[in-house]
Amino acid sequence: MIETIGIWVAAFLTLSIFSFLYKDNPFYKFAEHLYIGVSMGYGIPLMYKLSFIPFVYKPIFKMHEFILIIPALMGIMFWFRFSRKWGWMARYPMVFFMGIAGMGVPLSMHASVLVQMRSAMLPWENFNIFLIFLGTITILMYFYFSKAHTGLYGKFTKIGIWYMMIGFGASFGYTVMARISLLIGRIQFLMYDWLGFGH
Amino acid sequence: MKRQIPLLIVITLGLLFMAHAFIPHKISQDFYNQWYREWVKAVSPFAALLGIYSLINVHVRKIKRKAHNWQYSIATLLGIIVTAVAGFGWGSESGSPSSWIYENIMMPLCATIFALLAFYIASAAYKAFRARSIEATVLLAAAIIVMLGRVALGAAITHWIPDATKWILTVPNLAAKRGIALGVGLGMTATSLKIILGIERTYLGGGD
Numbered sequence: 001m002i003e004t005i006g007i008w009v010a011a012f013l014t015l016s017i018f019s020f021l022y023k024d025n026p027f028y029k030f031a032e033h034l035y036i037g038v039s040m041g042y043g044i045p046l047m048y049k050l051s052f053i054p055f056v057y058k059p060i061f062k063m064h065e066f067i068l069i070i071p072a073l074m075g076i077m078f079w080f081r082f083s084r085k086w087g088w089m090a091r092y093p094m095v096f097f098m099g100i101a102g103m104g105v106p107l108s109m110h111a112s113v114l115v116q117m118r119s120a121m122l123p124w125e126n127f128n129i130f131l132i133f134l135g136t137i138t139i140l141m142y143f144y145f146s147k148a149h150t151g152l153y154g155k156f157t158k159i160g161i162w163y164m165m166i167g168f169g170a171s172f173g174y175t176v177m178a179r180i181s182l183l184i185g186r187i188q189f190l191m192y193d194w195l196g197f198g199h
Numbered sequence: 200m201k202r203q204i205p206l207l208i209v210i211t212l213g214l215l216f217m218a219h220a221f222i223p224h225k226i227s228q229d230f231y232n233q234w235y236r237e238w239v240k241a242v243s244p245f246a247a248l249l250g251i252y253s254l255i256n257v258h259v260r261k262i263k264r265k266a267h268n269w270q271y272s273i274a275t276l277l278g279i280i281v282t283a284v285a286g287f288g289w290g291s292e293s294g295s296p297s298s299w300i301y302e303n304i305m306m307p308l309c310a311t312i313f314a315l316l317a318f319y320i321a322s323a324a325y326k327a328f329r330a331r332s333i334e335a336t337v338l339l340a341a342a343i344i345v346m347l348g349r350v351a352l353g354a355a356i357t358h359w360i361p362d363a364t365k366w367i368l369t370v371p372n373l374a375a376k377r378g379i380a381l382g383v384g385l386g387m388t389a390t391s392l393k394i395i396l397g398i399e400r401t402y403l404g405g406g407d
Contacts, residue, residue, distance in 0.1 A: 030274050037274060040282075042291075112385075113381055113384040172324075182317070
């Protein structure tokens with residue numbers, strides 16, 4: 001019985017979302033708002049069990065690591081954000097998080113710049129390695145906006161655009177396949193589980 | 200002082216963390232692993248609670264003011280309350296009310312919203328095709344080859360399609376991703392530097 005109710009609820013919500021294909025309507029709005037609420041509601045006990053209990057409650061009250069009262073108080077300072085008079089206090093926990101930006105300088109330089117440059121500058125043992133090098137250089141040329149994209153420079157940036165279009169096309173193809181796969185899943189649910197075709 | 204002290208903390212922590220990446224000394228490692236990470240984990244649940252309060256506050260105010268479409272806010276609030284009570288009361292194990300909500304409400308809604316995008320992606324592809332530019336045609340041709348190359352149909356038509364898919368993914372696609380990654384890396388470095396040098400201050404919010 002409870003399983004049947006579940007299938008009918010899921011089918012109603014699935015059709016409510018699909019109804020947006022016609023136009024925005026109350027069924028879609030209801031399903032959309034319910035999704036936000038349920039997602040948040042599902043996250044609250046998870047956050048409590050996986051974050052608050054192991055990292056705040058247990059260390060302070062069970063293991064007596066009282067030094068962690070300081071970050072807990074800092075966390076509470078976030079709530080001053082809602083006060084006009086005391087709102088400035090919410091800056092302290094925020095800057096505590098922002099400090100990690102310092103690590104971003106060497107790490108992003110290493111992972112996204114130096115490693116990528118090293119991988120791009122390989123000996124041209126085959127034509128594909130040359131093509132990868134050409135693509136990387138021409139894309140970087142395209143993103144250099146201090147020089148007008150005209151003449152010979154413009155021709156190189158055009159090659160960069162072609163490389164990016166192929167890259168975007170590949171990503172687009174993957175995205176389409178993932179979404180179609182989900183669509184097939186929902187149609188199978190409606191056809192087999194809800195309407196009972198194929199049973 | 201309400202702005203200067205937080206800025207000083209960011210600059211100090213930023214420089215310390217920048218040094219941490221270059222100094223593999225025990226003090227530096229302990230500073231990050233045993234102190235900073237543990238403190239961040241202890242602050243995080245309170246930050247999450249701020250988000251929960253903010254969402255509830257928005258919808259409660261909408262209902263109180265009888266704002267446009269306020270009725271739907273009741274669904275959001277009921278969704279939060281019922282799901283949270285189910286999670287706290289009976290846990291999230293298989294067969295629990297929370298698990299029922301997840302399987303029959305949350306999962307179908309999430310999957311359908313993402314499935315809905317299939318139609319809009321198809322519409323976007325059609326518009327790109329209508330643009331009739333060489334670049335748009337290249338994009339669509341790459342997408343079609345990649346899609347066909349990842350399913351059995353592509354290989355059934357000709358073995359060239361899976362081979363072409365592999366080449367697209369490992370050569371031009373790699374070059375495109377690498378070029379963009381280089382730009383993103385430089386952007387991240389510049390933004391991080393702007394934060395620790397106090398040039399970027401929007402995270403401090405308004406007020407004095």
